[in-house]
Amino acid sequence: MAEPSIPGAYFDAASTEPPHPAARSALLETMDAAWADPARLYGTARGTRVVLDRARERVAAVLGVRADELSFTTSGTQAVHLAVLGGLRARRRVGRHLVVSAVEHSSVLHAAELHERDGGEVTAVGVDRTGRVDPEEFAAALRPDTALACLQSANHEVGTIQPVAEAAESCRAAGVPLFVDAAQSLGRADVPGGWSFLAGSAHKWGGPAGVGVLAVRKGTRWRSPLPDDERERRRVPGFENVPGIVAAAAALEAYRADMAADAPRLTALVDRIRAEVPRRVPDVEVAGDPVRRLPHLVTFSCLYVEGEALLTELDRLGFAVSSGSSCTADTLRPSHVLEAMGVITHGNVRVSLPRGARTADVDRFLAELPGAVARLRGTAMSTLETGNTLETGRRSRP
Amino acid sequence: MRFRGRGKGATSPEAAPPPAEPAGPPPALAIDALGRKCPIPIIMLAERIREVPVGQIIAVLADDAAARTDVPAWCRMKSQEFVWEETLPQGGWGFHIRRMY
Numbered sequence: 001m002a003e004p005s006i007p008g009a010y011f012d013a014a015s016t017e018p019p020h021p022a023a024r025s026a027l028l029e030t031m032d033a034a035w036a037d038p039a040r041l042y043g044t045a046r047g048t049r050v051v052l053d054r055a056r057e058r059v060a061a062v063l064g065v066r067a068d069e070l071s072f073t074t075s076g077t078q079a080v081h082l083a084v085l086g087g088l089r090a091r092r093r094v095g096r097h098l099v100v101s102a103v104e105h106s107s108v109l110h111a112a113e114l115h116e117r118d119g120g121e122v123t124a125v126g127v128d129r130t131g132r133v134d135p136e137e138f139a140a141a142l143r144p145d146t147a148l149a150c151l152q153s154a155n156h157e158v159g160t161i162q163p164v165a166e167a168a169e170s171c172r173a174a175g176v177p178l179f180v181d182a183a184q185s186l187g188r189a190d191v192p193g194g195w196s197f198l199a200g201s202a203h204k205w206g207g208p209a210g211v212g213v214l215a216v217r218k219g220t221r222w223r224s225p226l227p228d229d230e231r232e233r234r235r236v237p238g239f240e241n242v243p244g245i246v247a248a249a250a251a252l253e254a255y256r257a258d259m260a261a262d263a264p265r266l267t268a269l270v271d272r273i274r275a276e277v278p279r280r281v282p283d284v285e286v287a288g289d290p291v292r293r294l295p296h297l298v299t300f301s302c303l304y305v306e307g308e309a310l311l312t313e314l315d316r317l318g319f320a321v322s323s324g325s326s327c328t329a330d331t332l333r334p335s336h337v338l339e340a341m342g343v344i345t346h347g348n349v350r351v352s353l354p355r356g357a358r359t360a361d362v363d364r365f366l367a368e369l370p371g372a373v374a375r376l377r378g379t380a381m382s383t384l385e386t387g388n389t390l391e392t393g394r395r396s397r398p
Numbered sequence: 399m400r401f402r403g404r405g406k407g408a409t410s411p412e413a414a415p416p417p418a419e420p421a422g423p424p425p426a427l428a429i430d431a432l433g434r435k436c437p438i439p440i441i442m443l444a445e446r447i448r449e450v451p452v453g454q455i456i457a458v459l460a461d462d463a464a465a466r467t468d469v470p471a472w473c474r475m476k477s478q479e480f481v482w483e484e485t486l487p488q489g490g491w492g493f494h495i496r497r498m499y
Contacts, residue, residue, distance in 0.1 A: 334464040346437040
């Protein structure tokens, strides 16, 4: 898309939340005040260490973990990779079997593929039509040689909340550590306890990009899959991004406080979208669990429409949304999440509302969507009749 | 393990088991959507299912991997009966659908 989106409604909070104002001031202040190496012993360095430790305590308090369980990584993806590969490495003598849900984030599945290429074994547990893992099926996948099990707190594409508490209970009974990728939940909703590893990403709660969190429960064995490095209690290599971390802590506290009031409002707006889209647009399927879901996220698929064309049209109308349809991804495959659920993968739109999303913008979205879908359906049918492919038709669009 | 981060969809050799025995009656109509990306195979199916009598089979040939999810999901949404999927020797799949109404 050559033209940037006109100022309009940003409905892609699941990709990244707009920066929280609290993050900006914390970032600038810390860049000036705490740039020294926190591993050194002179005054400015010790000052930076104090600032870093204080930020760690603040994040730990919001997440309900101990400060010494928490490490800052360079991204949510890095936190996931370290949790999966480090968790597996620590239990290599127990076995090399890994359990994941089929709808985990690609960072988890890519780590699982790496494990498989290195000779490990992976079991992917399927989901029902709403994208939810069956806790009994998850428990049944655990074996005596299972080194690690992974279950997301909630799905990033359809918003369905996973049975983490039940999975944690069966993992505890089987003596298998559980990794919970909570990137979509942290700051928005509480994550059940019982996990051994927890990962998240600051830019999903209004913090800056380049900061992730990895929590390793006290007493859990973990071994770095990377070369030795003394930073972050030997868990994460490289010089700490102290300004980013402090900004992430400030954003998390503020975001969490904002969400106490805003999450119920966003949930009501999502309920409205879930009810109105199928009422106003024919041949639409709304995906995901209608009740056990994240407050801010809804996904639906419009039959006979190409996902990318719909995104482009909505962008033109001033709406920033995302899609799990194959043509919008950089590969030929459709979303592995929609595929695992067995729901329509084309014409897919994910709406995820940021903090403070305006009711008026949601109203305008609901008003504009039917026309956008109807226009594209008309185009699709006419190109089909003239024998031109839809791809050609799309390229010729202004 | 298989998800969209890897693999080449229809052309992937792992997706080509030995040809199965027909798991249903022969189709009254076969639509060729090979080389067409979703949603085109679904649009063609929706437009042409009325050309077969109720109770008869229409087959869609497609090699976009998305069709493996989208054809059964379309049948569920539209209350048509998805009968079976065959793997084509030249790559791609044949999806057999019974017109229910």
